[in-house]
Amino acid sequence: MSFVEYSEFIQEGDVAIIFLGHDSMMPVKVQQGAQTQTRYGVIRHSKDLIGQRFGTKVTCSKGGWVYVLHPTPELWTLNLPHRTQILYTTDIANITMMLELKPGSVVCESGTGSGSLSHAILRTIAPTGHLHTVEFHQQRSEKAAEEFREHRVGHLVTVRNQDVCKEGFGVTGVADAVFLDIPSPWEAIQHAKNAMKKHGGRVCSFSPCIEQVQKTCEALADHGFEEISTLEVLLRVHDVRSITLPLPDFGSARPLETPTPVSSNNSVLCKTTTPPREMAGHTGYLTFATKPRM
Amino acid sequence: MSFVEYSEFIQEGDVAIIFLGHDSMMPVKVQQGAQTQTRYGVIRHSKDLIGQRFGTKVTCSKGGWVYVLHPTPELWTLNLPHRTQILYTTDIANITMMLELKPGSVVCESGTGSGSLSHAILRTIAPTGHLHTVEFHQQRSEKAAEEFREHRVGHLVTVRNQDVCKEGFGVTGVADAVFLDIPSPWEAIQHAKNAMKKHGGRVCSFSPCIEQVQKTCEALADHGFEEISTLEVLLRVHDVRSITLPLPDFGSARPLETPTPVSSNNSVLCKTTTPPREMAGHTGYLTFATKPRM
Amino acid sequence: MLRKRRLARGWLPSQKTRFLMAENEDDDSQHRVKEGDYVVLKRGDIYKAVQVLKKKKTIFEKQWFILDNAVGELYGTTFEVVTGTLQPRKPKHIESSADAKEAGTDNRHILDDGKSQKLTRDDIETLKEQGLKGQEIVQQLIENSTTFRDKTEFAQEKYIKKKKKKYENSVMVLRPSCRILAMMYHGREPGKICHLRYDTLALMLTLGNIHAGSKVLVFETCAGLVLGAVMERMGGYGSVVQMYPGGGPVRAGVESFGFPSHFHETLHDFPICHVNALLAGTLDTEAKDVNPVAGQANGDVSEAPAPEKAEGKEGSPNAEEESMETNTSTASPGEREERDKLREIRGQEKKVKMEEKRKKLAAAAALLQGRNADGLVIASRFHPCPVVLGLIKFLAPSRPFVVYSQYKEPLIECYTKLREQGGAVGLRLTDSWIRHYQVLPNRTHPMLLMSGGGGYLLSGTTVATETHAAKIGPMSREEPPAKKLKLTEATEG
C-alpha cells in the first residue's frame, strides 16, 4: 500500500480504512499481532487483515462485519487526525484542477496543517513531481513528515518547519504551483513568486474571510500576477429516499352519499432525494492567479 | 383595477398586463379608442379590452391570441419601465416578511427608484398603512408619484424628492419599518432611527457590495440597533423537460453472434428539470435589524 | 449631512433617547405584555411560542420558569431566568458594542500568529458579540476543552451551540409575527411544516399576492403556519377559506400568531371531502344528518385523531367516538340510567354543534361556489397534483396560485398536468437558496452552516378557458346548477 499506488493485498505496516457503515469509518495501522476494537467487535490484524485483499468483508468477533478499504487521499481526508482545520475534498478537487497539477508538478504548500491537501497533491504529482510543504508549528511539521513516511510518499515531499511569511518556502524558481492556507497570505505573495519557475505558474490562496481575500488580491496584483480570480465551491449531498405522498379525497359528486371507504390506492410512492437539513455553507474563498513569465 | 384590490372587469384607465407567451408580457394603459400593437396583431382597447373580464383570452387582428391579466405588484416588477435598477420578487418577498409588513404598517423607503418594491409594499400595507418614499432624483420622484396615482394607490403613499442622507424621510416617530436602497446606507441610519416609532421596528438595507454591508452593520450597531443580520437569497427557475436517455448496448454474450438489431426499447423517457444555464448570481445583500424601544 | 455623520459615532445614548422622546409619544400600554397574550421567547436564534398564563410553568431550552413577571413589561424586553422566574435585565448596548470591538482586536491578533485556528476563535467571538450572559462560561469551556481543537469547524460550531444552550439563561420576550414563527418552526420542528423554509414562505405570500380584502383559499398541513401567515397579511380584511383534509382543520400555529378575535371571523373552513359535491352542485348543506367530519376516509388517518385546534367554540369532532366507547363498557343499572341521561344531553349538545357546523359549512360553501377566489396557497404533505387540479377550479381568472412541495418530482407532474389542461399561464417551478453572513471587522464570511434546501414552489396565474366571446358567461363547464345549492344563509366577509 502507498497513497500513490494501489496494492492488491494488505500488508504489515499498511494503513487501511475500516468501513463500518454509512459515514462511519476509522483508519488503522496494520501491525502483526495488533487488535482493533470496533462496535462490531474485535479485528485481529494478523488473521483478519494481513494477506487479505483490500475491499474484503471482514467478520468481527461479535459477528458483525466491516469492509477493509485501501486508503486514498479522499478517504484519508475523512479519517485523518485533525491537528488543525482541514481542507475537504470539494475544495481540494478545485485547487488541484485550477493549479493545473499533474504528474511531475513541483508544488509549494503552506501550512501543512493536518496534511489533508498534502496527500491529495502527492497523489496527483507522483511519481515524478515534488511537494515542498512549510509548517510554522514544529510538532505539526514533525507529525506530518512521519505520516508521509508511513504512507510511503516520503520520497515525494520535503517538510520544512519555518514561517513562510518570513522565510519563504526554502526553494527558489522551482515551483509550478503554490498553495497558501495561512492567516495573512498577502505577506507570502513575494515568497510564492520567488519559489515559482521563471516561465510562470499558478498560485492559490484559501481564506475564510473576505477581508483576507481583498488584501491577497491586492498583493497579487501588486506583484504582477494575472488572471486573478476568486471563487467558492460548495457541495451538497443528497439523501436518496422513497416517499409516500397521500392523495386527497375530494369525496363523491353524488348527493348525500356516505364517504367512500379508504381505498388501497390513496397514496403514491415516489423516489426522490432530500437535501441535508444543514450543510457546509462556507469553507473558504479560493483565490487563483497566474504568475506570468517575468 | 387597483394595485391593492382586484376587479373582475377591465375598465378605462386600468393598467392591464398582456400575456403573450412564456416570459413575454407587456403592460398597457387601457384607453377608449386606443390600440396596442403586438406580434400577434393589434389589440383594440374599446372592443378587445374594456368590459372584458381579467384573465380573458383576446384574439388579435392577425389571429393569434393573448391573455389579458390583472396587474399585481409581481407582474408589474416584470413589466415596469426601468428608470433605475430594480428589486426583484425574491428579494421583495424576503424584505416584506423580514420587515414584518402587514395591513396598517407605516413604512419609509429610499430610494423610490422605479417603484418595484414600492408597489409590493403598498399592496401589503393597504388599506390602512402608509408609505413614505424618498427619491433623490426629481424626474424619477415625479414619475413615481404619477404612477402611484394611475395605479390607484396614491392615497397610500407620500413621495418626497429629497436626499435621505441629508434630509431624512420627512417624518419622525411614525414608521414601523424602514427600507434603504441607497449607495451609502450608513449615512441614513440616524434618519431611519428618527423616522421610526418610539417602541421600535424593523429596518432593512439592500446593498450590492460587501463593503457597503460592513459599513452599514457598523452604523447600525453604533446606533443601538439589535438583531443585526445579513443574508442573501437567490432564486433558481427550473425548466421542466422530457429527456430521452439512450440505453447502452453491451451486445450478446454468445460468441460470433451478429450484433442485435436496434431494438425499439433502446431508450428511456424521463421527466426532469434542468437549471438555467445562467442565472442571477447576486442581486444584493439584505441587512436587517431591529430598532429596540428607546 | 457630514455633521450628522460625524456626530453619530460620538452620540450618547441619553441624547438619542431625548431626541426621540421629544416627538411622537406612543401609548406604551399596547406594547406591554398582557396575561393571555401569545408571545415568543427568544434566546440566540432559538424561538419558542407560548401563551402567558399566570403560574404556568414553561420549559424553554431545558429551563423551567414561569412567565408571570413578563406581564406588564414591554415587548422586546430581555429577562434573566432566576430561580424559575423572569427578571428584567438592564439594557447595555454600550457594553456589547465595546465587546464587539475588543473581540475584533483579539481575532486580528490570532490571524497574525501564524496558526490556522482563526475560524474557531472567530465563532467564539461571534458569540461574545451577542452580549448574552453566561457566555463567559461557554468561553471557559471551549478554552479548556482538550478535544476542541481536534474537531472540524462544523463540529466546533455544534459544540458551541450545545454549550451555549446549556449555560446561557437570558430570554427575550417578543410579539409573535410571521417572520419569527416561520423561523421558529424551521429551526425547531421543520417536520411539522413540511420543511417549508421561511424564505420560501415569504415567496409564497408575495407570489400569491396575499393582501387585505381578497378571498384566499389555503390548503396546508404545516401546523397552521401558512394559514396564520396568510391571515397576518390579510390583516382581518377579506376572507380566508381553509380547505382541510381529514377530521378537522389543523391550526395550532394560527393561535401562536395571537391575532385579535375579529381576525377569526374572516376565517372559514371547508372539508375537502365535499369538494366534488360542491363542484357538482350536489352539496346539500340543509340536511341535518350530513356529517361534516366525514373526511376521515382521507389518506390522512395519522392526522385525523388530532384536530389540534378545532376552533374552540366547535368542541371536539370526536364526540361521537367518545360516546361509543362508553357504550361498550359494562355498568350497573343505576350507572346505566345516569349514562342514558348523559347520552341524551350529549345528543342535544351534538345537535346544536351539528347545526353550528352546518351553518359554517354553508357559509364556506357560499364563499367557494362563486368560483371567484382571489388566491390559492397550497403547502402540504399530500401529493400536490390532485390538490391543485381540484382547488384551482375555485379561482377567478387572472389570479395567482402557489404550490409548495418539499420535493421537486411531484411539482414536475403538477407543472405538466397544468400545461396539458390549460387554464394557467406563467407557470414557474423554482427553488431558492438563502445564506446568512457573519459581518464583523476583518472577519466577514458566510455562516459556516446553511440550510440544504427550502423546498420547491410551483406558481402561476389562472386564465379563463373560453374565448372572450362569452363575456360574462360561466367560467367553467363544471359550474354547478344554481338551484341545487340550498344555502340558507349568507356569510360575513
Add this chain to the structure above:
Amino acid sequence: MLRKRRLARGWLPSQKTRFLMAENEDDDSQHRVKEGDYVVLKRGDIYKAVQVLKKKKTIFEKQWFILDNAVGELYGTTFEVVTGTLQPRKPKHIESSADAKEAGTDNRHILDDGKSQKLTRDDIETLKEQGLKGQEIVQQLIENSTTFRDKTEFAQEKYIKKKKKKYENSVMVLRPSCRILAMMYHGREPGKICHLRYDTLALMLTLGNIHAGSKVLVFETCAGLVLGAVMERMGGYGSVVQMYPGGGPVRAGVESFGFPSHFHETLHDFPICHVNALLAGTLDTEAKDVNPVAGQANGDVSEAPAPEKAEGKEGSPNAEEESMETNTSTASPGEREERDKLREIRGQEKKVKMEEKRKKLAAAAALLQGRNADGLVIASRFHPCPVVLGLIKFLAPSRPFVVYSQYKEPLIECYTKLREQGGAVGLRLTDSWIRHYQVLPNRTHPMLLMSGGGGYLLSGTTVATETHAAKIGPMSREEPPAKKLKLTEATEG
C-alpha cells in the same frame, strides 16, 4: 518580515525581474509555441482550442487571423490582431494596475452621488481592470447608449459582453490544460460535454483517485474532454481504457490537450457492444471476420456517423459503407474494371486495418479481463444505470468509481440499484455550486451571473462481494472461463 511587506508595494518591476533572473534559469525553448502545437486562444473568459499550422486561418470571436507569428513566442504572450495577423503586445502591468485604482476612485464617486446606478458602473469598471485594448470603445458605447440605463443588471452585463466581444482584439496564446479546456467547453459548447461544469469534472478526477500508474476505465460522450482530463492526470503512466458506444471512440477533445505522443500508447479503447461477450468469456479476438464496429446498433445512431477522431492511424470505420455506395451507382465497363481493382486494394487495406483493430481489441480485452481496474469514470448522455452496472464489474475491490449525469433522476436509480445489488460502499449523490467573485476596492461582490447547475455525481467505492474466507479466489461468480479467452498477444502499459 515587516520589512518585506512594506517593500512589496514600492517594489519596482525591474527589481523583481532581476531578483528572479538571478536564480534557476529555465530553458525557454520548451515554453515557446511550435508549429503543430495545440494551443488555446484566450480573450477575457472566452477560450478556443486550435492547432498552430502555417498559413491556416483561424476564426476567433468573429475575427479571422493566422497564427504564424505566434510560432517561436512564449506561451502566455498576448497578441493584438492586426490585419489578420498576430502582433505580440508589450506587457503593461503597471498601467493596468493604475487603471484599477483609477476605476476604484471613479466608482466611489458614483456610490456617493445618491443615485443607484452603482452596479452598472461597477461592471464597466470591472472591464477596465482587465487591461484589454478596445475597451475604451465599449466604454464609449455604453455611455452613449440611451437605452442602457433602462436595462436590467443582467441585460446590461450581457450587453457589455456582446460589445466587448465585438470590439476588443487582443488574444492570449496559452498552453492547453484540463482547467482551460474544461472552462472552454463549458463556456462555448456545454451541449457537447453534457453540461459537465469544470468544478464537477475536477471533483470527478479527485473522487476517482485518478493518478499515474493506475488502470482507469472511461465511458464518456463529452467530446473526449473527460478522457483527456483523465490522461492528463495519468501523465503517461498506467493505462486508460476508453469504453465507447457506437461506431468509434470520440476524442476530438483529447487532441486539444496536445499530449506528447507516448501518452497515446497508454490509451486503449473497447467497444461496449462486446462487454457481455467479454464478461461471458466468449469474445474471440482471433477470428478474422469479427466486426469491431458492430456497435452501430446502439441507441447512439445520431453519433455513429461522426467518429470525430478515430485515432488517426485507424482510418475511417465507415470504409465499408463507402464501398457499398460505390456499388449501387451505374458505370461503364472500363470504369467498372478500374473500380474492381480499387475495390480489391480497398479490400486489402481493409484486411490490414481489421487485423490492426483486432490486435488493439485483444490488447484492450486483456486489460479488462482481469477485472482489476483501479478506477471507473462515467460521463455520458446514456442512461447511467446500465452503464455503471455493466462496467463496475471490471473494477478490483476497494476502488473508486464516479458517475456523472446532467440529471438527478437517473442517478437516483443508479444509487438504488447499486444499493440493492451490493458490491459498493460509500455511495454519495452530490451536486455542487460554484460562485465567482469580483474583488475590487469597495466593490466586492459575487458575480451577477452564475451557472444554474453543474450536474450531478454518484460516487462510491467497490468492495468484494464474497466473505473473506475465499482469500484469493475469483472475485465474482461471473469470472469468465480462462480457456475461452483466446488472446494472441499482450498489450503494453
